[in-house]
Amino acid sequence: MYFNGISCIDERRCWVTADGPVDGYIYHTADGGETWNEQFKVLAGSLIDVKILPSGEGWAVGGYFYTNTFDSVFLHTTNGGETWTEANTITNAYPNAIAVPSSERAYSTAFLRNGLSSILGYQQ
Secondary structure, X not given: OEEEEEEEOOOOOEEEEEEOOOOEEEEEEOOOOOXXXXXXXXXXXXXXXXXXXXXXXXXXXXXXXXXXXXXXXXEEEOOOOOOOEEEEOOEOEEEEEEXXXXXXXXXXXXXXXXXXXXXXXXXX
16 A cells, blocks of 8 residues: 555644545544554555645545546545545546645646646636
8 A cells, every 4th residue: 555645734633635446445543553444445546645624624536447548536525534535537647646725616727638737726
């Protein structure tokens, strides 16, 4: 397993994205890193970055890989990761970072299947 992204809203509460041999994960600590608990798992996928706002709303990004292409995965939470929902899937795009300037908007950089890159925008 290896870790990809991290977001902390204070010294005690942080979230990380990680990839295992097959699945992608979100882990959370509420005690400054003493313990980490799995919050979410993307089966047969990858999770690259996570951003959580002090309100507990946040996004995580990654993707699903196939033989000749990939699709993005965007996860959204409104309660600090207690529950995550898959918000959007965009074909032929693989997000590699995310910024969340407000609870209404998120932006991601992404690789595209055609070899180019793009900036993706999301609005609640």
